[in-house]
Amino acid sequence: MPILELTTLTKHFGGVHAVDELDLAVEEGEIFGLIGPNGSGKSTTVNLICGVVSVTAGRVAFEGRDITGSAPHRVLAAGVARTFQNIRLFGHLTVWQNLWVAQNSVEDRRSENFAKRWFFGSGATRDAVDQQLEFAGLAGKRNELAANLAFGEQRRLELARALATKPRLLLLDEPAAGMNLEEVHALDGRLRALQQAGMTIVLVEHVMELVMGVTDRIAVLNFGRKIAEGLPAAIQEDPAVQQAYLGGGVETAHA
Amino acid sequence: MDWLDFFQSITDGLLFGSIYALIGIGFTLIFGVMHKINLAYGAASIAGAYVSIAVAAYVPLPALVTFLIAAIASGGIAFLIYLANFRFIPLASPLATLMATVGMLILIDEIVVHATDGMPQPYPALFADIYIEWGDFGLRGDLIFIFVLSLIAMVVLMFMLYRTRLGIATRAVAQQPVAAQLAGISLDRTNALTFVITGLLGGLAGAMIGASVGVLSPLLVVPITVKGLIVCVIGGLGSIPGAIIAGLAVGAFENFFLAFRGVTERDMYVMLLLFVFLVFRPGGIFSRSVARD
Numbered sequence: 001m002p003i004l005e006l007t008t009l010t011k012h013f014g015g016v017h018a019v020d021e022l023d024l025a026v027e028e029g030e031i032f033g034l035i036g037p038n039g040s041g042k043s044t045t046v047n048l049i050c051g052v053v054s055v056t057a058g059r060v061a062f063e064g065r066d067i068t069g070s071a072p073h074r075v076l077a078a079g080v081a082r083t084f085q086n087i088r089l090f091g092h093l094t095v096w097q098n099l100w101v102a103q104n105s106v107e108d109r110r111s112e113n114f115a116k117r118w119f120f121g122s123g124a125t126r127d128a129v130d131q132q133l134e135f136a137g138l139a140g141k142r143n144e145l146a147a148n149l150a151f152g153e154q155r156r157l158e159l160a161r162a163l164a165t166k167p168r169l170l171l172l173d174e175p176a177a178g179m180n181l182e183e184v185h186a187l188d189g190r191l192r193a194l195q196q197a198g199m200t201i202v203l204v205e206h207v208m209e210l211v212m213g214v215t216d217r218i219a220v221l222n223f224g225r226k227i228a229e230g231l232p233a234a235i236q237e238d239p240a241v242q243q244a245y246l247g248g249g250v251e252t253a254h255a
Numbered sequence: 256m257d258w259l260d261f262f263q264s265i266t267d268g269l270l271f272g273s274i275y276a277l278i279g280i281g282f283t284l285i286f287g288v289m290h291k292i293n294l295a296y297g298a299a300s301i302a303g304a305y306v307s308i309a310v311a312a313y314v315p316l317p318a319l320v321t322f323l324i325a326a327i328a329s330g331g332i333a334f335l336i337y338l339a340n341f342r343f344i345p346l347a348s349p350l351a352t353l354m355a356t357v358g359m360l361i362l363i364d365e366i367v368v369h370a371t372d373g374m375p376q377p378y379p380a381l382f383a384d385i386y387i388e389w390g391d392f393g394l395r396g397d398l399i400f401i402f403v404l405s406l407i408a409m410v411v412l413m414f415m416l417y418r419t420r421l422g423i424a425t426r427a428v429a430q431q432p433v434a435a436q437l438a439g440i441s442l443d444r445t446n447a448l449t450f451v452i453t454g455l456l457g458g459l460a461g462a463m464i465g466a467s468v469g470v471l472s473p474l475l476v477v478p479i480t481v482k483g484l485i486v487c488v489i490g491g492l493g494s495i496p497g498a499i500i501a502g503l504a505v506g507a508f509e510n511f512f513l514a515f516r517g518v519t520e521r522d523m524y525v526m527l528l529l530f531v532f533l534v535f536r537p538g539g540i541f542s543r544s545v546a547r548d
Contacts, residue, residue, distance in 0.1 A: 071441070071442075071443075072433070072440070077439060082437055088431045089431070089434070091431075092426065092432055093427060093430070100420065100421065101424045101435075101440065102438035104439025105439075118417075120420065164438075
């Protein structure tokens with residue numbers, strides 16, 4: 001059974017078919033790439049999965065459970081976390097607080113009683129936040145406001161915040177946008193480490209070095225429809241995909 | 256005018272202004288979290304105070320307990336306002352919730368008029384018999400009590416918002432509602448909680464207005480609603496420190512004009528102050544909202 005299954009998922013914004021009868025199955029443990037030209041419906045697909053945008057028609061199933069139309073915090077509680085294309089941190093909270101408010105996994109909720117949870121948190125969750133900061137390489141910045149971090153640090157913090165909710169499926173919406181090559185390589189390593197730890201990842205990305213290198217399978221969207229799906233090597237050679245990217249090879253689509 | 260009268264009027268106004276600060280915080284907190292205005296907030300505050308004297312009519316209560324009942328009742332009313340006017344009304348429409356709260360303001364007012372036959376009701380004062388004097392300058396005990404109680408309420412609120420997880424989660428929602436939900440925070444519960452907390456503050460303010468004026472009347476609703484909104488604008492929408500300073504300032508300002516120009520002219524100057532701010536500092540005294548990015 002796929003961990004994430006989209007069945008004829010459709011979203012209309014007025015007359016625009018942003019996502020059009022999309023079928024997709026992501027298997028547990030894989031890194032699944034979702035690519036396509038600008039406006040092809042990748043971000044909308046992510047928004048539909050996590051309940052930020054209402055579904056026009058079709059179905060989203062996570063681990064066999066129907067989560068279509070669930071409120072975002074319920075999708076999260078089910079085990080799906082995400083990051084945003086345009087970074088959305090809590091800018092006026094400190095780095096530490098950004099992670100602390102995200103300790104909302106089912107285990108975290110069970111481990112703390114009401115008063116502990118909503119006042120100062122248990123020692124265990126506070127320690128967990130410290131460890132997550134360490135892992136994200138942000139331990140030295142714990143008391144900085146998130147808005148004052150450098151761009152790359154903000155990306156790392158956003159990923160750390162998504163991981164803090166202990167998801168089983170991680171949706172990454174253009175995590176490499178604006179990164180230099182060195183940072184892209186670091187991200188590549190981080191994603192592989194997460195995969196090793198058992199995480200399933202859906203990667204929406206324009207940066208082809210990252211997508212072609214790290215993903216197990218790729219689906220290509222154009223005008224809200226899936227035009228190709230398969231192994232990265234096959235996708236690169238696919239004529240329909242090359243046509244979608246303005247007639248050139250996939251490599252020309254970096255911008 | 257002599258300097259002593261000047262200081263006396265400003266000081267009394269500052270102390271009473273702490274009530275305006277509480278009302279202003281209520282408006283500004285809901286605006287900060289939801290980007291909505293709850294016009295029924297002042298009415299809910301006064302209604303909470305009415306509930307407390309209704310309870311006190313059956314069971315004799317110390318005045319301080321009456322105040323607490325007012326706060327709790329108003330918190331409950333605020334929750335009902337959230338359910339009736341926000342929970343099931345599309346938030347994307349800017350006018351829908353605003354008009355709903357106008358209706359709620361009038362509804363609460365009508366209920367109060369109906370229940371009391373429009374008669375003002377006496378409200379218990381605290382420390383009204385105390386008067387601290389230094390020569391011709393003096394401080395009213397009830398005003399000092401109001402000021403201290405407001406200050407405690409504000410300190411508790413600030414502590415909650417900046418030090419506890421509940422408050423930090425609330426601020427996370429104010430700053431990034433979508434991301435907050437995807438960090439596992441329920442928007443609905445946070446909004447409801449914000450209403451209850453503002454209601455608690457408002458009920459306390461309503462009780463203190465009753466205590467310092469000596470009576471509760473439905474006629475109090477519109478002035479405190481308008482002044483709460485003025486405080487909210489002068490302090491900068493969404494800014495709690497701004498609302499505190501603006502509340503004290505508006506209290507002092509209006510009491511100064513009360514002392515030197517009389518009660519019929521007082522509110523005219525307060526309105527002029529609002530226009531001056533909207534023209535020269537539309538963003539409020541700090542000109543930067545602390546709530547939203």
